[in-house]
Amino acid sequence: MEVVSMRRAEVPAVRDHAVVLGAGIAGLCTAAVLTRHFARVTLVERDQIKGKAADGSRGRRGVPQSPHIHTVLTRAAQEMEQLFPGLIDQCLAGGAVSAELGSQSRITYHGHTLPQRFAGIDGIMASRPFLEARLRERTLQLRSLSLRDGVEVTGLATEGTRGGAAVRGVALYPRGMEAGGEVLEADLVVDAMGRGGRSGAWLEGMGYPRAREERTRIDVTYASRHFALPPDALGADRAVMVGATASRPRGMVFAAQENGSWVVSLHSYGHHRAPVDDEEFLAFAATIAPPDVMNELRRAEPLDQIAVYRFPCGVRRRYDLLKRFPDGLLAVGDALCSVNPVYGAGISLAVREAVLLEECLAEEAARPLARRFFSSAHDATYPAWWLSKIGDYSLVQDGVSARLLGSSFRRLMAAAASDPKTASAVLRSLSFVDSPLKLVRPRILRQMLHQPTSRQPGTTAK
Ligand SMILES: Cc1cc2nc3c(=O)[nH]c(=O)nc-3n(C[C@H](O)[C@H](O)[C@H](O)COP(=O)(O)OP(=O)(O)OC[C@H]3O[C@@H](n4cnc5c(N)ncnc54)[C@H](O)[C@@H]3O)c2cc1C
Structure with a gap:
C-alpha cells in the first residue's frame, strides 16, 4: 500500500482556536487536520470516551451503527495513513485483517x-469500535488537541446582525443537564455530529437562507x-x-x-x-x-x-449552493453527506473531506474557506451519492429515469460477471480508487448493451 506522509513543519499554525463537534470518524480526522492550522483544537463529544481503549463490538451510544460491518477501503486507508502515519500497521498489529x-x-x-x-x-x-479506538488514541496524542467528552452541544454563539452574523463559538451542556452550560469561544466550529448534524438548522436560526437538503428514500x-x-x-x-x-x-x-x-x-x-x-x-x-x-x-x-x-434515507446538505454562509462554520462527514451504507462509502468520504479541508487551509486564497471547502467536498461526494442512488434505482424502480438508470446498473453488473477486466473496473469505482467515469468506456458500454434486459440469475452466491 502506498503511504504518503505530510511534512508537518511546513504548515504553520496561524489561527487560534477550532472546535470540532463529534468524535466519530469524520470528527477525529478533521480534528487531526486542524491541529496543523490552529494553535488549539477542542474535540467535543457527548459520549464519555476518555480512557476507553476499545468499546467491544457494539460500540457506544452516540454511534448506533457501530455493531454493523465497516470496511476501510484502499483510498480511505491511504488517506488515513496520510493523516496518522503508521496507523494502518498499528491496526494490523492489533489484529485487523487486510485483504x-x-x-x-x-x-x-x-x-x-x-x-x-x-x-x-x-x-x-x-470492527468500527476497533478502528475508532485506534483513530481516537492517535488523535488524542496530538499536542494542541484537548477533549471535552460527556458534553452536549446545544447551539452556536454568534456575533453580528441577523442574516450576516459570524460564528464565535458553541454552547455546551453536560450531557442530559439543563444547568451548568457554557460558551466555548472559537474561530472555527466544525459540525461532525453525524446524520443528525445541526448546521442547517443553526444557519436558518441565524437568518441565513435554508440550504437545500436532498433526500433519497432507502x-x-x-x-x-x-x-x-x-x-x-x-x-x-x-x-x-x-x-x-x-x-x-x-x-x-x-x-x-x-x-x-x-x-x-x-x-x-x-x-x-x-x-x-x-x-x-x-x-x-x-x-x-x-x-x-x-x-x-x-x-x-x-x-x-x-x-x-x-437507515431510512440518504441525505446530503447542499451548503455548496448557498450564496451566503457565515464565517467560522463548516460541516463534514455524515453531517454533510450520508449515503446508503450498503455501498460502504461513509468512511472514505469522511477521510477525503478531511484531506480536502487540509488543502483548503493550506492554500492562500481570497475566497472564504466555507465556499472553497464545500465546493471541493461536493466534487468529492457526488460520485458516491450518484452511485448509491443509481444502485438503489436498480432495486426500486420508481419512474422512467430511475428505471433506465437502474437497468443500466444491472446490465453493468451482468457485464462485470462475464469479464474480469470489467469486474475490476467496477470494483475500483465502487471503492473510490478510480472515478466512476472510467466505467463510461466503449468496451464496457458495448458489453452492457449485449446483456439481456431482464436477466436476473440465481439468488445465492456460489
Ligand atoms: C449500518 C451501517 C454500516 C456502515 N458501513 C460502512 C462501511 O462498511 N464503510 C464505510 O465507509 N462506512 C460505513 N458506514 C458509514 C459510516 O458509519 C459513517 O459514514 C462514517 O463513520 C462517518 O460518520 P461521522 O463521523 O460523520 O458520524 P458518526 O460516526 O455518526 O459520529 C457522530 C459523532 O457525533 C457525536 N454527537 C452527535 N450529536 C452530538 C452533540 N449534540 N454534541 C456532541 N456530540 C454529538 C456522536 O456521539 C458521534 O460520536 C455505515 C453506516 C451504517 C449506518
Whole structure:
C-alpha cells in the first residue's frame, strides 16, 4: 500500500482556536487536520470516551451503527495513513485483517457473481469500535488537541446582525443537564455530529437562507452479529458479499474482523421485521448465504447479541449552493453527506473531506474557506451519492429515469460477471480508487448493451 506522509513543519499554525463537534470518524480526522492550522483544537463529544481503549463490538451510544460491518477501503486507508502515519500497521498489529478485495472476496451484485481476480483494492477489515479506538488514541496524542467528552452541544454563539452574523463559538451542556452550560469561544466550529448534524438548522436560526437538503428514500434495515471463527474459515477468502435483487430485496456481508472474529451483517429493503433471535437470524441468512458460509455460521459461537439499525434515507446538505454562509462554520462527514451504507462509502468520504479541508487551509486564497471547502467536498461526494442512488434505482424502480438508470446498473453488473477486466473496473469505482467515469468506456458500454434486459440469475452466491 502506498503511504504518503505530510511534512508537518511546513504548515504553520496561524489561527487560534477550532472546535470540532463529534468524535466519530469524520470528527477525529478533521480534528487531526486542524491541529496543523490552529494553535488549539477542542474535540467535543457527548459520549464519555476518555480512557476507553476499545468499546467491544457494539460500540457506544452516540454511534448506533457501530455493531454493523465497516470496511476501510484502499483510498480511505491511504488517506488515513496520510493523516496518522503508521496507523494502518498499528491496526494490523492489533489484529485487523487486510485483504485484496478483488481476489479475496466473493461479490455478487444483482445475482451476478463477479470473477475473483486481483483488482488492487485493499480492504482493512475490523470492527468500527476497533478502528475508532485506534483513530481516537492517535488523535488524542496530538499536542494542541484537548477533549471535552460527556458534553452536549446545544447551539452556536454568534456575533453580528441577523442574516450576516459570524460564528464565535458553541454552547455546551453536560450531557442530559439543563444547568451548568457554557460558551466555548472559537474561530472555527466544525459540525461532525453525524446524520443528525445541526448546521442547517443553526444557519436558518441565524437568518441565513435554508440550504437545500436532498433526500433519497432507502428504507434499509441491518441486523448484525459477530461470531468466533478463524481468519481462514473460508480458505483464502476474507469476505462474501451478496447484494439484494429487485425480486429478493435482501443481502448480506460475511467478513473477517480483528482477532478471530467475523461479522455477519444482513440487510433488507422495505419495512421488514429484522431477525431478533438465533433461529430467525440463521433462517434469514440461509435465504441468501452460500452453503459454505452457512456451514461455518451454524457451528460458530456468537460473540454478541443481534444488533438492529434502520437507515431510512440518504441525505446530503447542499451548503455548496448557498450564496451566503457565515464565517467560522463548516460541516463534514455524515453531517454533510450520508449515503446508503450498503455501498460502504461513509468512511472514505469522511477521510477525503478531511484531506480536502487540509488543502483548503493550506492554500492562500481570497475566497472564504466555507465556499472553497464545500465546493471541493461536493466534487468529492457526488460520485458516491450518484452511485448509491443509481444502485438503489436498480432495486426500486420508481419512474422512467430511475428505471433506465437502474437497468443500466444491472446490465453493468451482468457485464462485470462475464469479464474480469470489467469486474475490476467496477470494483475500483465502487471503492473510490478510480472515478466512476472510467466505467463510461466503449468496451464496457458495448458489453452492457449485449446483456439481456431482464436477466436476473440465481439468488445465492456460489
Ligand atoms: C449500518 C451501517 C454500516 C456502515 N458501513 C460502512 C462501511 O462498511 N464503510 C464505510 O465507509 N462506512 C460505513 N458506514 C458509514 C459510516 O458509519 C459513517 O459514514 C462514517 O463513520 C462517518 O460518520 P461521522 O463521523 O460523520 O458520524 P458518526 O460516526 O455518526 O459520529 C457522530 C459523532 O457525533 C457525536 N454527537 C452527535 N450529536 C452530538 C452533540 N449534540 N454534541 C456532541 N456530540 C454529538 C456522536 O456521539 C458521534 O460520536 C455505515 C453506516 C451504517 C449506518
